[in-house]
Amino acid sequence: MTTDTPRPVLVWFRDDLRLTDHPALHAAAAEGAPLVCVYVLDEVSPWLRAPGGASRWWLAQSLRSLAASLEKHGVSLVLRRGRSATIVAELAKQIDAAAVHWNDIAIPPHRAIADDLAERLAVAGIASQQHDGDLLVPPTAIRNKDGRGLRVFTPFWRRVLALGDPPKPLPAPKALRAGPQVAGDQLEDWELEPAKPDWAGGLRATWQPGEATAQRKLAEFLQRPGGYSEDRDRPDRDGTSSLSPHLRFGEISPRQVWHAARFTADKRPELARDVDKFLSELGWREFCRHLLFDLPDLATHALRSEFDDFPFITDDAALHAWQHGRTGYPIVDAGMRQLWQTGTMHNRVRMVVASFLVKHLLIDWRRGEEWFWDTLVDADPGSNPANWQWVAGCGADAAPYFRVFNPVLQGEKFDPKGDYVRRYVPELAGLPPALIHQPWDATPVELAAAGVTLGDNYPAPIVDHKAARQRALAAYAELRKA
Secondary structure, three states, X not given: OOXXXXXXXXXXXXXXXXXXOOHHHHHHHHOOOXXXXXXXXXXXXXXXXXXXXXXXXXXXXXXXXXXXXXHOOOOOEEEEEOOHHHHHHHHHHHOOOOEEEEEOOOOHHHHHHHHHHHHHHHHHOOEEEEEOOOOOOOHHHOOOOOOOOOOOHHHHHHHHHHOOOOOOOOOOOOOOOEOOOOOOOOHHHHOOOOOOOOOOHHHHHHOOOOHHHHHHHHHHHHOOOOOHHHHOOOOOOOOOOOOHHHHHOOOOOHHXXXXXXXXXXXXXXXXHHHHHHHHHHHHHHHHHHHHHHHOOOOOOOOOOHHHHHOOOOOOHHHHHHHHOOOOOOHHHHHHHHHHHHHOOOOHHHHHXXXXXXXXXXXXXXXXXXXXXXXXXXOOOOOHXXXXXXXXXXXXXXXXXXXXXXXXXXXXXXHOOOXXXXXXXXXXXXXXOHHHXXXXXXXXXXXXXXXXXXXXXXEOOOOOOHHHHHHHHHHHHHHHHHO
């Protein structure tokens, strides 16, 4: 390297696998120096939660997409595996970096890693800069009078809205200057994708990870004629944006979603109600991430500590039946099979199946959270545990424990013709809408005509709804008494 050649700048990619609205990349590119971009698969730093199987599959596709986008600018994505702070600091010294840039991930373990890295770089005499971009509002900007984050969504969201629009998204760099060639790992060597057996066929058929897909999905969603406020609760309709895994891996930023939605509402005032509801769902992600900022053990400890003594039971057979969509309740089984096949589940159905596990079966919410963590492509470290605690009644802004979703009524209300059940529980496809959510009420003749044999090709209910509800309420009453 000659003396007049500027020293390279290192960009550390994290859960922000995109080029557009990437503050760290934007700032580094603006310096005009040669760039080296790195992603570290960190499975060893303290307190980090290893991604589940479905998330690992998505990560592999997303990294390929990011690498291809960078390659168009002549820049390679360096892959390394190990302790993030150690690897990034060593790489910065190896290339004699002038600076290292990264985006903040406002989760305590991630911040601890970033702080460790900043200290190592300072000792080495290398500049570092952390940028905001993962959230609409930094968690420190919304505190109560005791300095704690808010734990009820509505006042939290009012505070976010009162702060006004977040900064506008940054454009993707028009040009990037390639830095020195650096050796890295081969993505295939990380074995993120399943091989023997290869269970990811349904994921491949359902999803196309990557920044371009995320931007296209957002644009298509905002071009729809309306109805999101109602359709979002209907699993039998294509009423949601399907952006959650793209947000989870940072293929699109919350700021991009916010400003695109606001632009749509300004152009089409008739969609203002739908846009507000859509943005409030983005706000729920924000709320969960703010909770995680204060409560890093959200996946293992109930926010309401009195639930630590709840009399959950161990029932491996019931847990297995729930996991594999064999409970005998069609809307529950459809949701669990959709999850297994596609790596996702409709949000309304997520609430129903979670309530069924915790309240009908009295199985610890943590077992459900762990299953979702492993099987969801959008398993977010904030939303996943926070949502499970919400349903279980032990979290922030929680649904009262005595609210027990009736799976039959939920199915009849939100899947009235049974289309969702027929898609994922095809053995019930021959039943009419009036019976598809409660096949046990069908006569032998009706069951035979539909080709259904309860207890054979479709299970009888593993619990009685009324009895299970009473058991759950009795357990809660005992907890309150204690």
